[in-house]
Amino acid sequence: MDAKVDGWVVTPRIGKPVEINALWYNGLCLMAGFARLLGRPHETYTAAAEKARLCFDRFWNPERGYCLDVSAHLRVYQDPAQARSFLAPFFHHLSEAGLGSLSEIFDGDPPFTPEGCFAQAWSVAEVLRVLDEIANFNENRLTLKK
Numbered sequence: 054m055d056a057k058v059d060g061w062v063v064t065p066r067i068g069k070p071v072e073i074n075a076l077w078y079n080g081l082c083l084m085a086g087f088a089r090l091l092g093r094p095h096e097t098y099t100a101a102a103e104k105a106r107l108c109f110d111r112f113w114n115p116e117r118g119y120c121l122d123v124s125a126h127l128r129v130y131q132d133p134a135q136a137r138s139f140l141a142p143f144f145h146h147l148s149e150a151g152l153g154s155l156s157e158i159f160d161g162d163p164p165f166t167p168e169g170c171f172a173q174a175w176s177v178a179e180v181l182r183v184l185d186e187i188a189n190f191n192e193n194r195l196t197l198k199k
Contacts, residue, residue, distance in 0.1 A: 074109050078105040127187060127190060133187045133190045140184065143155055143180050151172030155177050156173060157169035
């Protein structure tokens with residue numbers, strides 16, 4: 054189901070989540086390469102890969118060479134305190150809408166008003182996943198524990 058606010062579809066279910074989109078792009082590139090090696094038509098794969106890449110660009114930080122997210126920030130900058138600070142607004146929100154839960158979406162501009170579903174499992178799950186990464190961060194080895 055799509056998140057809606059006053060009849061406006063906020064999160065239309067077109068396209069794919071960023072990780073699936075990255076795998077899809079990689080698969081299309083591989084197929085285009087295989088087609089070229091085999092002397093087969095590759096244009097359909099090449100065009101689809103380019104379209105996927107262009108859609109993926111909105112998540113990519115070209116200056117840093119990675120997707121924009123807290124996990125990537127932690128790996129690059131090795132700073133668990135700073136990574137955790139990015140999640141601070143969510144901690145306050147835990148007592149605002151559904152007690153102990155997080156809303157599905159938030160406005161992108163201050164005051165970041167919560168919208169959509171007031172208690173969204175995947176919102177909670179993602180914050181918990183990143184908190185677990187931060188908690189298991191090993192500064193001595195400069196890696197994340199597996």
